[in-house]
Structure formats: structure tokens, C-alpha cells
Amino acid sequence: MxxxxxxxxxxxxxxxxxxxxxxxxxxxxxxxxxxxxxxxxxxxxxxxxxxxxxxxxxxxxxxxPDGPLGIRVAGRTAYDRRGRQIAFHPRPQYLTAWAxxxxxxxxxxxxxxxxxxxxxxxxxxxxxxxxxxxxxxxxxxxxxxxxxxxxxxxxxxxxxxxxxxPRYAGYVAWRGMVDEAALSAGFRDAVFGRYAFVFPPRSQFIGYPVAGRDESLEPGRRRYNFLWYCPVDEGGLADLLTDETGLCHEYSIPPPLIRRAHVEGFRRMAAALLPPPFAEAAARADQIMLQPIYDxxxxxxxxxxxxxxxxxxxxxxxxxxxxxxxxxxxxxxxxxxxxxxxxxxxxxxxxxxxxxxxxxxxxxxxxxxxxFIGRRLEAPWSDPELRLPPERLIAVSATPVEQVVGEMPCP
Ligand SMILES: Cc1cc2nc3c(=O)[nH]c(=O)nc-3n(C[C@H](O)[C@H](O)[C@H](O)COP(=O)(O)OP(=O)(O)OC[C@H]3O[C@@H](n4cnc5c(N)ncnc54)[C@H](O)[C@@H]3O)c2cc1C
Missing domain, CATH: 3.50.50.60 (FAD/NAD(P)-binding domain)
Known part of the structure; x- marks a missing residue:
């Protein structure tokens, strides 16, 4: 036409x-x-x-865009709740920033x-x-x-x-970013350059490097981005979406309006449950965001x-x-x-x-x-019917949708 x-x-x-x-x-x-x-x-x-x-x-x-699209990672790495590497799936990928x-x-x-x-x-x-x-x-x-x-x-x-x-999935993602320069040398050496999947109890933490505030890909000026999926029931979600004035926001809340008590609660939970070195990223992020998960x-x-x-x-x-x-x-x-x-x-x-x-x-x-997060399971592999041991989860999550359609157990 x-x-x-x-x-x-x-x-x-x-x-x-x-x-x-x-x-x-x-x-x-x-x-x-x-x-x-x-x-x-x-x-x-x-x-x-x-x-x-x-x-x-x-x-x-x-x-x-001119030049490289983002920061290249070699693959996806899974860590257990103590921070020990339990699987690696080679899959080169670029990670970047919205801008x-x-x-x-x-x-x-x-x-x-x-x-x-x-x-x-x-x-x-x-x-x-x-x-x-x-x-x-x-x-x-x-x-x-x-x-x-x-x-x-x-x-x-x-x-x-x-x-x-939008249908609420029964969990939220706490998100944050940290300037590379604000992270310890230990963090930068051990995990900064990795696409990390961590499995604290009944939740999942993901972290990876992204371009810096000025879109910079230069070492030292980049940022570390993380999300931590945690189960929250409907009542808890309404509370998280309620700001200091008592206004309950529909679906999502602007980061500056998240109540201080909730941000402090998040930081306490991170210190208690996230393994080192990932707890450091959560502790050093300047602004915490909350993303309720919907379909x-x-x-x-x-x-x-x-x-x-x-x-x-x-x-x-x-x-x-x-x-x-x-x-x-x-x-x-x-x-x-x-x-x-x-x-x-x-x-x-x-x-x-x-x-x-x-x-x-x-x-x-x-x-x-x-x-597994919506169902409050300890880990994705707690229910064998999900067929998601860690090595498979990181491989599958890197695969184009069209190639996994036949393997999905969920309706
Ligand atoms: C924190 C976060 C992290 C994400 N990370 C990733 C990621 O790593 N990879 C990835 O692929 N995706 C990611 N996403 C999802 C991705 O951002 C969205 O899928 C994508 O932005 C969808 O683009 P869109 O243009 O359809 O909608 P949107 O980006 O939501 O844009 C909709 C636009 O419509 C405008 N609008 C709304 N109503 C009206 C109206 N009535 N009149 C005129 N304009 C209107 C809005 O202002 C907005 O600008 C992330 C999302 C969030 C929130």
C-alpha cells in the first residue's frame, strides 16, 4: 500500500x-x-x-546509536543465598541505560x-x-x-x-542504581562486570552494570543496576503505595514519595538477607524505586x-x-x-x-x-514441575521467547 x-x-x-x-x-x-x-x-x-x-x-x-550499545557481559551467573557461584551460562549481551x-x-x-x-x-x-x-x-x-x-x-x-x-503478580521489585565509583574495590572486581542472578529466600535479586549518568561506558563512570523481586500481598502493596500524606497511589508510586519507613525496611531486609557482596549495592544505592509487578x-x-x-x-x-x-x-x-x-x-x-x-x-x-515468587516458594527449583534449576533458569531467561514456547509449563 x-x-x-x-x-x-x-x-x-x-x-x-x-x-x-x-x-x-x-x-x-x-x-x-x-x-x-x-x-x-x-x-x-x-x-x-x-x-x-x-x-x-x-x-x-x-x-x-553511534558506538557500542552498552556494556558487554559474557553471560549470566547464578549465586546461592550465601553469594557462592552455582552456575554460569555463556551469553554475551549488552547492558545499557534508558537514554x-x-x-x-x-x-x-x-x-x-x-x-x-x-x-x-x-x-x-x-x-x-x-x-x-x-x-x-x-x-x-x-x-x-x-x-x-x-x-x-x-x-x-x-x-x-x-x-x-493490569493484574498484580503478588510481588514487587525493589530497584536501585549505584555509581561505580561509590562501590568498593572488592565489589568491582568480583561482580560488577557480571550479569548476576542471586537467590535469597523466596525472592530473586538481579544485578548488572549499565551506562553512567551521562550515558558513559567508561570504566569508573558507569553504574550498577539491581532489582530484587520480593513477595508482597495485596494489603502490603497498598501500604507500600501509600505516601506520607496518606494518599494511596494506583499501580505505582514515584520514588521520592515512598515512605521513609519503607525505604528503611528495605535496607534492613537487604542487610539481613542479601549475601555479600550484593548487600553492598542495596546499601549504597541513593534512590530506591518500587515496581509492583503486573501482567x-x-x-x-x-x-x-x-x-x-x-x-x-x-x-x-x-x-x-x-x-x-x-x-x-x-x-x-x-x-x-x-x-x-x-x-x-x-x-x-x-x-x-x-x-x-x-x-x-x-x-x-x-x-x-x-x-516461584508469587507462590512464596523458597527457590525456583523448590517445585520440580517448574523445571527451573539455577543453570536452566539463567539459560532460559536469556533465550528468545519464540524458542521456549513449547517448554513453558504455565498456562
Ligand atoms: C524501572 C523499569 C525498568 C525497565 N527495564 C527494562 C529492561 O531492562 N529491558 C526492557 O526491555 N524493558 C524494560 N522496562 C520496560 C520498558 O521500559 C517498557 O516496556 C517500554 O518503555 C514500553 O514502551 P512504551 O512506549 O510502550 O510505553 P512507555 O514507555 O510506558 O511510554 C508510554 C508513553 O505514553 C505517554 N502517555 C500515557 N498516556 C498518555 C495520554 N493519554 N496521552 C498522551 N501520552 C500519553 C506516557 O507519558 C509515556 O511517555 C523497564 C520498565 C521499568 C519501569
């Missing part, structure tokens, strides 16, 4: 929206991006585990068509079957195609498929001329580590389907079939890898 003259409106200007916007623009679409946040998104504090497949997808978006993915995507898209501070509040069918968006200031915009890349709490999904809600599964991805993409469509638990890759794959499938189909409707049908299956598989994969 020739794209000349066709318009696309992308809701959400994060990685998913920018993958789609760049890929469509490169195929001749006239694209505008509408992002709710008025400031920049460059400084989101996430460390990103890159997958080899992401390189080609960034290139397809015209956003391959090294977001910035090239943002730079590749024409700034004059990227609109900040624009919140979509309604979506409808416009003239001649086109899609129409309404913004919080009352303005409306029509387009031949709307791409809803507005994240796991998607406004567009809530309007079109209100029955789809999001959309039964449909297409509503007329509106397509859900990225986290708006499916969210798999972070064990799978593919949120960014999946958003890129969604965008590539959408752009290719549009280029290779006779009509927008046919293309959207093709997109929905391909990406629904991929999204469902990713969610199942995450559920499998995290099942």
Missing part, C-alpha cells in the same frame, strides 16, 4: 511511540506524535538489558512533529472511517491511523477495552483504525526483559504490514494476529520465570 498522503497520529512519545513514528515516517507516512509529559523523557532511571535483535530494529527506525535507546529514537524523529504536553482523553471514529483523538485542551485531531503507544496504563486501551486491567494482556489490539502497541498492548514481567524489544517488534510488524497490504484494515488484521500471539507468549514466559 502506498503511504503517500496518509497520516498517522501516535499517542505516547516514549520508545514504542518513537519506534512506530520513525518506521512509518521512513515509509512515507505523515506522522505526528502526542506525548502527555511536558518535559523530556530522557532521564527515566531504568537500566536496559539489550537483546541482539534490538540492534536491527533500531537500525530499521533510523536510530542505531542510550530513547535519545537516538527521539533524535531520528522530526522535532516539529513531536508534541509534548499533549494528553489524549478520548478516541472516536472520525469522517470516512478515520480515527479521531481529543485532547485535554478540547482540540481534536483526525488521522488515517492512530497508534496507541501510551504505556501500561494506556488511556486509549481503557477507553476501547476497559475490561483489560497486562489485551484480547484485541485493533479497534477500527486504532492499533495498540508496546506496553499498551501487553506487559510481560521484567524477568523476560523484553519490553523495549517487544515495542520495537510491534512497530516493525505494523510498518511492514502496512507497506505490504492492500488496505489499512488488512494490514491491521495481520498486525493483530502476529503481535497478539507474541504478546501472549511473552506474558506466559514472564509468569513462568516469576511463578
Amino acid at each position: 502506498a503511504a503517500s498522503g496518509l497520516t498517522a497520529a501516535v499517542v505516547g512519545g516514549s520508545v514504542g511511540g518513537l519506534f512506530a513514528a520513525n518506521m512509518l515516517a521512513r515509509r512515507g507516512w505523515r506522522v505526528r506524535v502526542f506525548e502527555r509529559v511536558a518535559g523530556g523523557l530522557e532521564s527515566r532511571g531504568a537500566g536496559i538489558a539489550m537483546h541482539p535483535e534490538l540492534d536491527a530494529i533500531l537500525a530499521a527506525a533510523g536510530a542505531r 542510550r535507546v530513547f535519545n537516538p529514537l527521539h533524535a531520528a524523529f522530526p522535532a516539529e512533529h513531536y508534541h509534548r504536553g499533549r494528553e489524549v482523553v478520548a478516541v472516536a471514529t472520525g469522517a470516512a472511517g478515520r480515527a479521531a483523538l481529543r485532547f485535554s485542551d478540547g482540540e481534536t485531531v483526525e488521522a488515517d491511523l492512530v497508534v496507541a503507544a501510551d504505556g501500561f496504563r494506556s488511556t486509549v486501551r481503557a477507553l476501547l477495552a476497559p475490561e483489560v486491567v 497486562v494482556e489485551s484480547a484485541r489490539l485493533v479497534f477500527g483504525r486504532v492499533a495498540l502497541l508496546g506496553d499498551a498492548a501487553f506487559v510481560a514481567r521484567p524477568h523476560v526483559g523484553i519490553g523495549v524489544l517487544k515495542a520495537g517488534q510491534d512497530a516493525l510488524e505494523l510498518a511492514c504490514a502496512l507497506a505490504g497490504s492492500a488496505s489499512i484494515e488488512a494490514a491491521l488484521g495481520r498486525y493483530e494476529a502476529a503481535r497478539s500471539r507474541a504478546g501472549r507468549d511473552a506474558v506466559r514466559f514472564g509468569r513462568w520465570l516469576g511463578a
